[in-house]
Amino acid sequence: MKLEKKEIAELGKLARVQLATSLPGVKPICLVGSQSNTGLTNLAPFSSITHLGSSPMLIGMVTRPASVERHTLNNILETGVWTLNHVHEEIMAQAHQCSARYEVSEFEATGLREVYVDGIEAPFVEEARVRYALELREVMDIKVNDTKLIIGEVIYIETYDAFLLPDGGLDLVQAGSLGSTALDTYFDINQCGKFDYAKPEKEPS
Amino acid sequence: MKLEKKEIAELGKLARVQLATSLPGVKPICLVGSQSNTGLTNLAPFSSITHLGSSPMLIGMVTRPASVERHTLNNILETGVWTLNHVHEEIMAQAHQCSARYEVSEFEATGLREVYVDGIEAPFVEEARVRYALELREVMDIKVNDTKLIIGEVIYIETYDAFLLPDGGLDLVQAGSLGSTALDTYFDINQCGKFDYAKPEKEPS
Numbered sequence: 001m002k003l004e005k006k007e008i009a010e011l012g013k014l015a016r017v018q019l020a021t022s023l024p025g026v027k028p029i030c031l032v033g034s035q036s037n038t039g040l041t042n043l044a045p046f047s048s049i050t051h052l053g054s055s056p057m058l059i060g061m062v063t064r065p066a067s068v069e070r071h072t073l074n075n076i077l078e079t080g081v082w083t084l085n086h087v088h089e090e091i092m093a094q095a096h097q098c099s100a101r102y103e104v105s106e107f108e109a110t111g112l113r114e115v116y117v118d119g120i121e122a123p124f125v126e127e128a129r130v131r132y133a134l135e136l137r138e139v140m141d142i143k144v145n146d147t148k149l150i151i152g153e154v155i156y157i158e159t160y161d162a163f164l165l166p167d168g169g170l171d172l173v174q175a176g177s178l179g180s181t182a183l184d185t186y187f188d189i190n191q192c193g194k195f196d197y198a199k200p201e202k203e204p205s
Numbered sequence: 206m207k208l209e210k211k212e213i214a215e216l217g218k219l220a221r222v223q224l225a226t227s228l229p230g231v232k233p234i235c236l237v238g239s240q241s242n243t244g245l246t247n248l249a250p251f252s253s254i255t256h257l258g259s260s261p262m263l264i265g266m267v268t269r270p271a272s273v274e275r276h277t278l279n280n281i282l283e284t285g286v287w288t289l290n291h292v293h294e295e296i297m298a299q300a301h302q303c304s305a306r307y308e309v310s311e312f313e314a315t316g317l318r319e320v321y322v323d324g325i326e327a328p329f330v331e332e333a334r335v336r337y338a339l340e341l342r343e344v345m346d347i348k349v350n351d352t353k354l355i356i357g358e359v360i361y362i363e364t365y366d367a368f369l370l371p372d373g374g375l376d377l378v379q380a381g382s383l384g385s386t387a388l389d390t391y392f393d394i395n396q397c398g399k400f401d402y403a404k405p406e407k408e409p410s
Binding site for chain 2: 024027052053056060086092097099100138140143144151154155173185186195197198203
């Protein structure tokens with residue numbers, strides 16, 4: 001299949017959305033926990049999450065203003081803090097259900113349990129095996145299509161010791177962290193390769 | 206394990222990088238193909254790739270200026286166009302090797318083959334099963350840590366008919382598209398769930 005610009009523009013709306021969201025490849029899937037100034041909690045699935053830097057430790061995520069993610073953005077602007085909670089297979093169906101447009105808290109609607117850490121005004125998902133909190137650093141407007149890049153600094157990380165690798169990274173396979181695409185399809189992962197730092201004069205190993 | 210802000214800051218450099226890059230969860234892995242105005246081609250592995258919108262079809266990727274990715278950014282600024290090529294297991298070792306700091310083209314160094322499409326001044330990877338081209342729309346400075354978000358519009362897509370799903374998306378499992386973390390670890394994926402559009406009054410299905 002070959003699609004040129006004109007043919008891409010002529011795709012039906014659903015097909016264009018499904019194709020566009022799957023073009024990057026497999027993406028992460030996390031539940032974003034936040035709460036409003038009045039204490040109403042919110043959970044929303046996000047997959048546009050990316051590492052921006054390690055010192056300070058910065059994470060960015062993209063949000064569309066005119067969607068269910070609006071609550072998340074409003075809450076982050078109000079309290080300046082949010083959590084990211086890795087989705088694993090046992091909470092996959094509940095995590096997916098958090099994309100519905102609820103009037104009540106998604107914790108209440110899905111039965112996922114909220115848990116708090118002193119000094120952090122955002123709920124964590126108790127069932128998550130990897131969870132962390134971010135403090136708002138910047139919201140950048142992406143003018144070409146009215147989306148926003150929300151940038152936060154990691155201020156707290158919680159996981160099981162068993163999921164820490166000797167080099168300091170997370171063992172995403174052991175943690176059961178899922179991948180996703182198009183906000184409807186979920187993948188489990190298996191390691192198929194790990195390589196040393198690449199150098200020009202050296203074969204890959 | 207629980208890490209607070211102070212403990213995160215005290216991590217050694219390598220551990221902090223590995224932890225930060227694995228926090229988002231599994232990410233895509235694509236080879237970015239570009240060429241300079243003088244015709245020197247370049248291939249670089251990128252995992253910070255995200256969907257920004259479907260109409261127009263926009264993809265964003267994050268680049269760090271002071272790295273091997275510098276060639277990619279310079280080329281994109283010079284020619285205004287680049288390609289993204291999904292990495293699969295058979296080209297994984299060569300793709301990883303593209304992160305080495307070569308003076309010559311990574312095509313020449315790794316043996317991956319370049320292929321061109323009329324009117325697109327950037328090389329595609331012939332071995333890739335999903336590949337597409339982007340035209341530069343905007344480069345946004347992320348001031349908090351001197352990275353950049355490069356935004357492009359999809360102007361060409363090429364894959365096999367067998368990898369197209371009935372809804373218009375890509376079958377990433379059949380295409381063998383890999384995930385990655387920390388630019389050293391690669392994952393193959395298996396579908397473990399696919400759900401309907403979530404509605405408040407409806408059980409997940």
